[in-house]
Amino acid sequence: MEETSSKRKHVSLINELIQGKELAKQLSDHLVTSYDPSISHETNELLIEKILSTYEKALTMLNCGSNVGDTKTISGNMMMDSHCSSTNESPRSEVMDLEFKHKALFKKRKTMPRWTEQVKICSETGIEGSLDDGYSWRKYGQKGILGAKFPRGYYRCTHRNAQGCLATKQVQRSDEDPTIIEVTYRGRHTCMQAKHLNKESPSKTKMGLEENQHHNDQKNQLVQQEKMEQTPEAIFKFKAELEVKTEDLETKEDIFPWFCFPSPSIGSENDFMESFSPAFISPATSESNLFCLSAYPLGSTGLCQNPQTSESDITDTVSAPTSVTNSPLLDLDILLNKGDFDTDFPFNTPEYFSS
DNA sequence: AGTATTTGACCACC
DNA sequence: GGTGGTCAAATACT
Numbered sequence: 446m447e448e449t450s451s452k453r454k455h456v457s458l459i460n461e462l463i464q465g466k467e468l469a470k471q472l473s474d475h476l477v478t479s480y481d482p483s484i485s486h487e488t489n490e491l492l493i494e495k496i497l498s499t500y501e502k503a504l505t506m507l508n509c510g511s512n513v514g515d516t517k518t519i520s521g522n523m524m525m526d527s528h529c530s531s532t533n534e535s536p537r538s539e540v541m542d543l544e545f546k547h548k549a550l551f552k553k554r555k556t557m558p559r560w561t562e563q564v565k566i567c568s569e570t571g572i573e574g575s576l577d578d579g580y581s582w583r584k585y586g587q588k589g590i591l592g593a594k595f596p597r598g599y600y601r602c603t604h605r606n607a608q609g610c611l612a613t614k615q616v617q618r619s620d621e622d623p624t625i626i627e628v629t630y631r632g633r634h635t636c637m638q639a640k641h642l643n644k645e646s647p648s649k650t651k652m653g654l655e656e657n658q659h660h661n662d663q664k665n666q667l668v669q670q671e672k673m674e675q676t677p678e679a680i681f682k683f684k685a686e687l688e689v690k691t692e693d694l695e696t697k698e699d700i701f702p703w704f705c706f707p708s709p710s711i712g713s714e715n716d717f718m719e720s721f722s723p724a725f726i727s728p729a730t731s732e733s734n735l736f737c738l739s740a741y742p743l744g745s746t747g748l749c750q751n752p753q754t755s756e757s758d759i760t761d762t763v764s765a766p767t768s769v770t771n772s773p774l775l776d777l778d779i780l781l782n783k784g785d786f787d788t789d790f791p792f793n794t795p796e797y798f799s800s
Numbered sequence: 801a802g803t804a805t806t807t808g809a810c811c812a813c814c
Numbered sequence: 815g816g817t818g819g820t821c822a823a824a825t826a827c828t
Contacts, residue, residue: 586819
């Protein structure tokens with residue numbers, strides 16, 4: 446009984462991976478044969494969505510598989526792995542419930558998509574605010590890390606309570622080079638801003654003034670904080686040319702040609718998939734490994750500045766790639782209507798957030 | 801008053 | 815037991 450079930454899972458896992466491979470090939474063909482974005486853009490986007498969905502499903506299956514035999518865990522993870530535990534819904538006390546949920550939360554976070562961006566501030570005046578990725582974050586902690594000169598900041602999505610968005614990020618300044626800031630993202634945004642950004646950004650449409658203002662406010666906030674943390678000699682005017690390097694993907698231009706940031710390719714961290722690390726399906730990893738932007742058009746154009754870059758485009762420029770794959774997955778979830786994805790709508794139970 | 805940040809304490813994992 | 819991640823009360827800010 447259980448064996449046939451696991452066989453079936455195995456087969457569908459293979460099917461998903463095969464499908465993903467074929468879709469990737471299709472996309473590859475599209476990219477080779479058609480450089481006209483107006484023709485191929487939508488198709489490509491659709492293909493990418495499908496590919497991401499496929500791999501996500503495969504990963505989900507793998508996650509489920511790893512829990513096989515651990516019925517307690519499965520039961521405990523019910524709210525996050527509903528698809529894995531449809532048969533395990535025994536009644537339990539509230540205390541047990543909370544306990545399970547707490548553990549589930551931990552496991553959940555462990556398996557969450559995770560990827561790192563390194564933001565290099567080319568000038569010595571680097572400002573973390575420029576890390577603004579278009580999402581609003583709320584700081585919930587800061588901690589000194591062993592062996593690290595600078596404390597690590599912990600942020601979570603502002604809409605965590607309101608919309609159950611579990612995305613978090615960690616911000617840490619590099620030891621060797623304080624102008625490099627490592628941002629580790631965890632989990633994808635499931636909040637409305639993800640959708641909104643996704644609609645806005647892929648084609649680099651303009652961001653609403655209000656929202657833009659909001660982002661700038663955030664930026665300023667971070668700027669101030671950053672100033673506090675920085676050495677005095679680093680406190681000058683905000684002029685930042687940023688290089689944002691993601692670690693997990695080799696060439697995102699290949700995959701998202703419409704994000705052609707003129708940048709040297711780094712590709713040193715070559716763990717493209719890190720054995721199918723969830724990171725590879727994450728928004729940021731879908732970008733190029735490294736892209737530059739000039740946050741403010743001070744004087745002449747920045748080295749890597751987008752021709753149309755204006756102040757109002759900054760966050761757009763940063764956030765666009767980040768959000769590209771966020772929502773498609775979300776939408777796909779709805780589209781597929783399977784509730785299959787471990788990482789997308791895990792915790793909609795109010796009590797989960799009542800921390 | 802409502803919201804965001806700070807910071808010490810707590811907890812799970814290794 | 816040490817460490818990283820999170821919580822939550824206190825505080826600051828708008």
